[in-house]
Amino acid sequence: MTKMRTAIACVALLLLGIAAGQAAQRAPLLQDGKQTLHRRVLTRPGAELVAQPGMAGGTPIDAFTRYYVYAQREQSAKQWLEVGVDTKGKTLGWVEAASTVPWRQQLVVAFTNPGAERERALFFDSWDSLEALMARDDPASELEPLTQRIASGGNDPRVLAIEPDRYIDINQNFYLLPILDSREYFTDAGHLLRGLQVASITKTEMPATPVPATPSAEAGEVRKLAPFRAAVVFVIDSTISMQRYIDEAREAVRKVYQEVVRSGLLDRVSFGLVAFRARSENPQRNRQLEYVEQVFVDPSQVASPEEFLAKAAALSEARTTTDHFDEDPYAGIQAALEQIAWERFGARFLVLITDAGALEGDASTTGLGAEQVRSLAAEEQVNLLVLHLKTPQGADNHASAEVKYRTLAQNPAIQDSTYIPVNTGSVPAYRNAVRALAETVTRTIERSARGELGPAPSASDAGADPAARVRELVERLGYAMQLVYLGRMERTAAPQVFEAWISDRDLAQPTVRAVDARVLLTKDQLSTLHGILKQVLDAAEAGLLQPDAFFDNLRSLATRYTRDPNLAERADARSLADLGLLEEYLQGLPYQSEVMRVDLDTWSRWGVQKQQAFIARIKSKLQLYELYNADADRWVSLAAGSPVGEQVYPVPLRDLP
Numbered sequence: 001m002t003k004m005r006t007a008i009a010c011v012a013l014l015l016l017g018i019a020a021g022q023a024a025q026r027a028p029l030l031q032d033g034k035q036t037l038h039r040r041v042l043t044r045p046g047a048e049l050v051a052q053p054g055m056a057g058g059t060p061i062d063a064f065t066r067y068y069v070y071a072q073r074e075q076s077a078k079q080w081l082e083v084g085v086d087t088k089g090k091t092l093g094w095v096e097a098a099s100t101v102p103w104r105q106q107l108v109v110a111f112t113n114p115g116a117e118r119e120r121a122l123f124f125d126s127w128d129s130l131e132a133l134m135a136r137d138d139p140a141s142e143l144e145p146l147t148q149r150i151a152s153g154g155n156d157p158r159v160l161a162i163e164p165d166r167y168i169d170i171n172q173n174f175y176l177l178p179i180l181d182s183r184e185y186f187t188d189a190g191h192l193l194r195g196l197q198v199a200s201i202t203k204t205e206m207p208a209t210p211v212p213a214t215p216s217a218e219a220g221e222v223r224k225l226a227p228f229r230a231a232v233v234f235v236i237d238s239t240i241s242m243q244r245y246i247d248e249a250r251e252a253v254r255k256v257y258q259e260v261v262r263s264g265l266l267d268r269v270s271f272g273l274v275a276f277r278a279r280s281e282n283p284q285r286n287r288q289l290e291y292v293e294q295v296f297v298d299p300s301q302v303a304s305p306e307e308f309l310a311k312a313a314a315l316s317e318a319r320t321t322t323d324h325f326d327e328d329p330y331a332g333i334q335a336a337l338e339q340i341a342w343e344r345f346g347a348r349f350l351v352l353i354t355d356a357g358a359l360e361g362d363a364s365t366t367g368l369g370a371e372q373v374r375s376l377a378a379e380e381q382v383n384l385l386v387l388h389l390k391t392p393q394g395a396d397n398h399a400s401a402e403v404k405y406r407t408l409a410q411n412p413a414i415q416d417s418t419y420i421p422v423n424t425g426s427v428p429a430y431r432n433a434v435r436a437l438a439e440t441v442t443r444t445i446e447r448s449a450r451g452e453l454g455p456a457p458s459a460s461d462a463g464a465d466p467a468a469r470v471r472e473l474v475e476r477l478g479y480a481m482q483l484v485y486l487g488r489m490e491r492t493a494a495p496q497v498f499e500a501w502i503s504d505r506d507l508a509q510p511t512v513r514a515v516d517a518r519v520l521l522t523k524d525q526l527s528t529l530h531g532i533l534k535q536v537l538d539a540a541e542a543g544l545l546q547p548d549a550f551f552d553n554l555r556s557l558a559t560r561y562t563r564d565p566n567l568a569e570r571a572d573a574r575s576l577a578d579l580g581l582l583e584e585y586l587q588g589l590p591y592q593s594e595v596m597r598v599d600l601d602t603w604s605r606w607g608v609q610k611q612q613a614f615i616a617r618i619k620s621k622l623q624l625y626e627l628y629n630a631d632a633d634r635w636v637s638l639a640a641g642s643p644v645g646e647q648v649y650p651v652p653l654r655d656l657p
Contacts, residue, residue, distance in 0.1 A: 026089035028068035031104060038087060039069035040103045042178060042199065042638075047099035049092060053080035061095065064176045066103065066638035085642035092641075101199045101499070102180070108650065109177045109196060109504070109515035110170045111163055113413040113480045118512045119147050121163040123200070123500035127183050129158040130195045130501045134185045140508035160500045161200070163514075167483040170518075170650055171379055174636050176200075177515075180499065191510035199499050228448035228485055230347035230441050230478075231299040233272035233340060234434075235332040236315075237354035243317040245353060245389065248431045249273075250312050256438035257305035268445045270299035271438070272340060273312050276332030278322040279365055288320040292365050293331040300341040325397050326357040330366045330373045337380055346448075346485035347478055348382040349441060351434075352408075355389035355425055357401030361616045367623035369616070370407040375624065375655055378412050379634070381484055383477045385409065385418040387433060387466070391425030413480040415512055418473050420466050432467040440471050444478035453482055519656065520648035523635065527645075530625045533657060537619055618657050 028038040043065045048058030053075035067083035070091050074080070079097035084090055114120060122143075124130040133139055150162045168175060181197035234249050236242065253271045260269050273296045280286040297311045329352055342348050360369045368376075377384050386409045390398050402421070409419035422430050447453075506512040521529070628634075628649055635647040 026070065028070050028084070028087055029072070037104070040106075041067050041069060041081065041083070041095075041097075041100035042103050042176070043067070043095065044099050044101060047095055049083075050094050053094050054078070055094075058093075062640065064638065065640070067092075067095070067100075072097070085639040086646050088643075101178070103178050103199075105179065106520040106648070107179045107653075108518050108520060109179060109198060109502075110518055110650065111168055111515055112415065112513050113167045114163075114165065114483055117414075117476075117509075118506035118514060119143055119508050120151065120165060121502050121514045122147060122150065122159050123161040123163075123198075123502055124158055125160055125500065126158075127195050127197070127501050130503060131183070131185060133507060134187065134193050134195075134503070137188075143507050165483075166486045167480070169381060169484055171381075171634050174650075179517075187510065189510070191505070193507070193510060194504040195501050196504055196515070197499065197501050228346040228445065228482065229268050229270070229344065230349070230445050231270050231272060231340070231342065231345040232349045232351065232438060232441055233274060233299060233336050235274045235276065235329065235336055235350060235352050237277075237327055237329065237356060238275035238315060239277050239318045239327055239356070240321055241317070241355065241391070241393065244427060245355075245430060246315055246317065248427060249353065249434055250309065252431065252434040252438055253312075254305065254309060255435065256442060257308070259439070260442055261305065263442070263446060265442065265445055265449065266304070268449060269442055270302060270345070271297065271308055272299035272302075272336070273297040273308075273315060274332050274336045275315050276328055276335075277318055278324065278326070278328040278331075278359060280323050282323070285320055285323075289318055289322065292328055293335040295335055295339050298340055300344050324359065324363075325394060326359045326363075326401075327354065328359045328364050328366075329354055329356075330358060330360070330364050330368050330370075333373055333384070334366050334368070334376065337376055337382060342380055342382060347441065347444060347481040348380070349437070349474070349477070350377065350382050350384050351437065352384065352386045352405075353389070353434075354387075355391045355394050357394075357397050358404045358408075360404070361620055367620060369620040370404045371617075371654065372620050372624040374408050374410065375652060376627065378652075379631075381413075381481070383411060383413060383418065383481070385437070385470070385473065386420060387430065388419065388421045389425040389430065390421055390423050411477070412516070413484075414473075414476045416473070416476070418477075420469050420473075422466050429466050433470045436467040436470045437474055440474040441478065444474070444482075448482065453479075453486070517653045518650040519653060520638075521651050522646050522648050523629070524645035526625055526629060526649065526651075529657075530622060530629070533618060533622055537615060537622070621655060621657055624655060 028040075031037045031039050043061045043063060045063045047061045047063075047065075049061050050056075050058035053073050067081075067085065068087055069081050070084055071082035072079060073082070073094075080094045081097050081100065082091050082094050084092055111121065112118070124133075133142060136142060146156060146159070147162070150156060150159050151165070177198045177200055179196050180199055183195040185193045185195065187193060234253075236246060236249060238246065256269075257271075260266055274293065275291075275296060276293045277289050277291065279292050280289060296315050297308055302308045302311065333350065333352065336350055358364070358370065361367060366373070374384065386405045388398075388401065388405050394401070402419070406417055406419045409417050411418045420433065422433065502515065504513065504515050504517075506514050628651065631649075635649055637647050639646070
């Protein structure tokens with residue numbers, strides 16, 4: 001059991017981002033009562049940097065600059081902080097404490113898409129005001145008129161601001177909603193709600209009152225939808241048995257293109273085609289299979305139906321079988337995400353079509369699992385739909401494939417599953433579903449061309465009919481994508497308000513998330529996270545046949561990386577918190593990862609199969625971190641002059657180990 005403590009301790013270090021090596025000659029102050037967490041602050045609008053406390057005429061600092069605090073001093077009845085951009089010991093000067101917001105954790109929240117049919121989030125003046133609304137028997141009865149009143153420019157003493165009615169893509173228009181504190185509330189219906197105290201840091205001060213929308217302003221906003229374009233990319237299994245489905249997809253696109261041309265929307269709707277197979281261990285078979293994935297038609301590179309059909313005609317099913325019934329759809333999806341210029345389109349649809357399950361982890365050329373592929377698509381604002389052809393030949397594969405595809409198809413924009421089974425692999429049902437998808441996308445673009453937004457569709461019971469389910473999902477996704485597009489065009493910003501309380505869920509529908517949590521990892525932290533995790537996995541793989549060797553390697557690893565090597569040998573340690581490595585980080589943290597919940601008893605009960613599955617999931621996350629590290633466009637500097645290693649990436653908490 002002592003050996004197991006070491007294993008858990010090593011994984012715990014990943015979440016802290018503790019780097020090895022000597023401490024700097026001068027280090028930032030620690031947070032009160034902490035032994036490892038440095039004091040950090042975020043600057044408010046109007047903050048200035050001065051050489052000495054109390055001086056006037058300082059250098060203005062950009063809002064939401066993050067600093068580490070090296071010293072605190074009182075001068076002329078005011079508190080002043082000596083700050084630096086990193087932990088290496090170099091300071092820049094002093095800033096008045098009142099011009100900053102303490103930031104104990106690099107945990108932030110990002111709004112979910114209002115297309116999930118939820119109420120806009122309200123920013124309350126206190127936890128008491130928010131809790132009182134949570135405690136009502138029917139919160140919706142008060143929330144809905146309150147939201148409408150605030151949105152129309154009215155006032156309420158409890159409400160400081162309201163979420164914008166457009167979606168803010170944090171990857172395109174970075175904003176900061178750091179969590180300062182949190183509370184939990186259980187409703188009588190058993191729902192867990194979290195109240196989050198956030199500081200919305202923006203470039204300018206908040207106006208005295210909300211500005212109501214005017215008819216002329218609304219008309220101008222809607223006109224911005226006119227250039228709204230859509231891309232539908234089919235990622236299709238091209239192995240033996242798939243030719244008829246390939247032909248049906250081509251034919252559906254051909255017919256829809258005819259309608260697109262008649263409607264004058266040829267420059268607004270584009271289709272793409274990507275095919276996938278799988279890698280074979282047999283070199284000769286691998287050559288016969290020709291490719292694992294291939295982009296046949298890039299929607300940004302075709303200008304006419306004839307061009308699409310000519311390029312799509314090159315696709316046909318494989319001439320030989322692959323090694324397994326499962327194929328490598330993640331390779332096709334990743335190729336589509338990376339090789340297609342999605343930024344040219346407002347509505348982005350990727351439709352996976354397959355009769356097989358999905359190879360994952362080492363068996364896939366991507367090294368990824370369903371959760372990681374879903375995260376990559378979400379970061380690009382690409383909506384995945386899965387058409388799972390449940391043919392009789394794959395009956396033994398259906399259950400395992402469905403589990404993976406339901407995970408893959410859990411759409412964050414509408415907070416609903418976009419997994420669509422086609423029972424028996426029915427060609428007519430499949431044909432109708434593909435046609436319904438293409439037609440519904442086209443109707444969305446027609447409305448946008450006329451400057452029409454919405455109305456917001458709602459979820460309905462489409463029954464077992466794939467075509468009806470497709471229409472409903474694409475209507476909802478189309479509306480959500482319109483909100484994303486308008487938010488981007490209007491450069492919608494977060495509300496300009498400081499230190500308010502929001503609910504993490506829609507109080508009228510507690511199953512719907514209003515915000516998602518993300519942690520701002522620095523490049524140095526991500527590098528450390530990747531490095532230690534890789535060594536843990538190397539030790540695990542080397543010790544599969546010799547468990548003692550595995551745990552000895554982990555103990556050695558923990559001794560090298562922890563600030564206190566004796567922690568790994570504590571006889572009374574039973575969980576991560578007991579080891580003293582995560583306890584400080586967990587205090588006040590409203591979200592926990594899978595690793596945080598693991599204790600020694602849980603690990604022992606799992607057995608070898610679950611332990612290996614746990615390791616496999618972490619291996620997939622390793623691959624995802626490499627993709628994040630290479631994604632230069634999404635790394636953000638929170639302080640002018642800070643080194644590259646202090647740039648941050650808004651990593652969704654679900655992607656942590």
